[in-house]
Amino acid sequence: MLSFRLIPECNGANKQKEARPNVVIIMADDLDSKQLSCYGGQNLQTTNIDKLAEQGLKFNNIYASEAMCVPTRASLFTGLYPVRHGSYxxxxxxxxxxxxxxxxxxxLGYRVGLTGKDHVTKPKAVFPFDIIEGFEPNCVSPTDEYSLEAVKKYMTASEKPYCLFVMSINPHTPWTSGDTTEFDQKKLKLPSDWVDTPLTRRQYVKYLAEIRRLDNQVGDITKLLTETGQDKNTIVIFLGEQGAQFPGAKWNLWDSGQKSSMIVRWPGQVKAKAETNAIVQYEDITPTLIDIAGGKAIAGLDGQTFLPVLKGQSKTARAYAYGIHNNIPEGDPYPIRSIRDDRYKLIVNLLPETEYYNRFMMTRERKDRNTVWFSWVDKAADDPNAKKITSRFVNRPPVEFYDLQNDPFELNNLASDPAQAKRIETFKKELQAWMKQQGDAGASIDIAIRK
Structure with missing residues (x-):
């Protein structure tokens, strides 16, 4: 871990001249939010993220509408779903x-800055951020060295309030940062929708080491706010983005990919040690920031403010969370759509007659087969559970329906259960109405884009 010596600002620089709060949004990259100890993770203690949860409000039902980096971040910044913002x-x-x-x-009078992963900041006309040096911008960099000097300068440079996005590259592949010696491969608790192989455990250790790096970064940012006297008038929001680059998570619409995490610390406004089951999506964050800053709702956005949830005035935000997946350019065409409420989830695979294929995890040209996925395939040859999991991943039915309360890893498809028929029909109609409203033509948009 890098260490920093932070010198407190002098005299009036510590004092908040603006009544409106600053906002610091710390975002992970490909985080399996179930690994955070405050979300029930058992493989590591995420001390700094847990501390935020102790001081603020933890959201149990936040979802990325598309479980991949660029669409999710575009939705975060624009308040629009992927088909409408174009990065679908x-x-x-x-x-x-x-x-x-x-x-x-x-x-509304705010400075808006960004440090770290910045590949969703073009064109500048759409994303007019102040780009701040300090955090690594390249998500596939083999290192994640960072400095807080420029970040500190930005925070203290003006009496105008600011909104600063701190975009970590952890724990995105290649999983080459962090100390793996903290973890014992044999003692790791693997997700229930994984196949347990030695290679999976070796890779998982590297992944967890980067979650540790992420947690350290959260600690450094929150410490910086305290040491510059800005902690009392700064909202801190932690975001988990979408799931990990393991089979069945990122690039899919199961909860292992689509379900995220969000913690909001707002001293004096948000109750500490609280949690909510209100359904929210990344599209809702920008409308909420506008509401916090005192602005009027922007007409035409898909997102909606959840400020009443933050202030404890409401237990709900939206009835449904929606999902979209288009597989190109990450693999063969495989369009998927989803809708869920606080318990049930419908997934519609629009090309079920084809096999799912992702070029990052299932590379056909890879002769040595040295990937997690192929270690699963090898084990499936003589292990019925491994065969069930790998078959589920490649060959999918037209409709999947899950009771997420009793089946959080979505392993028991209830699509043919007569007891669920009416609910499934309701979900289908709601999903179709959303697609129509979005201008989503379905399978026909999962095609190669001409340049």
Whole structure:
């Protein structure tokens, strides 16, 4: 872990001249939020993130609408679902006529900055962030060295309030940062939808080591706020993004990919040691920031403010969370859509007659087969449970329906259960209505984009 010597600011620089709060949003990269100890994780103690949860409000039902980095971050910044902002395939740019949180908060007198992973900041006309040095911008960098000097300068440079996005690259692949000696492979508790192989455990140790790095970064940022006297008038929001780059998580619409984490610390406004089951999505964050800053709701956004939930005035925010997946350019066409409430989830696979394939985890050209996925396939040859899990991943039915309260890893498909028929029909109608409202044509948009 890097160490920093932070010198407190002098005299009036510590004092908050603005009544409106600053906002610091710390975002992970490919985090399996179930590994955070405050969310029930048993493989490591995420001390700093847990401390935020002790001081604020933990959201148990926050979802990425598309379980991949670029669409999720575009949704965060624009308040729009992927089809409407244009980045409905990974690395596809947003439409260039949009506005984002950078505009909305600047219009309300805020400085809006970003440090770290920055590949969703183009075009500048859509994302007019102040880009701050300090955190590694390249998510596939083999190192994640960082410095807080420029971050500190930005925080203390003006009496105007600020919203600063701190975008960590942890725990995104290649999983080469962090100390793996903390973990004993044999004692790790693996997710129930995984196949237990030696290679899986070796890779998982590397992944957990980067979660430790992430937790350290959260600690350094919160410490910086305290040492510059800004902790009392700064909202800290921690976000987990989407799931890990393991089979069945990222690039899918099962909860292992779509379900995220969010913790909000707001001294004097948000109750400490609290949690909520209110359903929210990344599209709701920008409208909430606008509401916090005193602005009026922006017409045409898909997201909606959850400020009443933050202030304890409401236990609900939205009735459903929606999901979209388009597999190109990360693999063969495999469009998926989903809808869920606080207990049940419907997944519709729009090309069920084809096999799911992802080029990062299942590389056909890889002759040595030295990937987690192929270690699962090898074990499936003589292990019925491994065969069930790998078959579930590749060959999917037209409809999946899950009781997430009793089946959190979505291993028991209830699509043919007569007792669920009416509920499934209701979910289908709601999903179809959402797709129509979004202008989502379904399978026909999961195609290669001409450049």
């Amino acid at each position: 395939q990974n690395h596809k740019p947003v439409y260039d006529n949009l506005k984002s949180v950078g505009h909305y908060l600047a219009d």
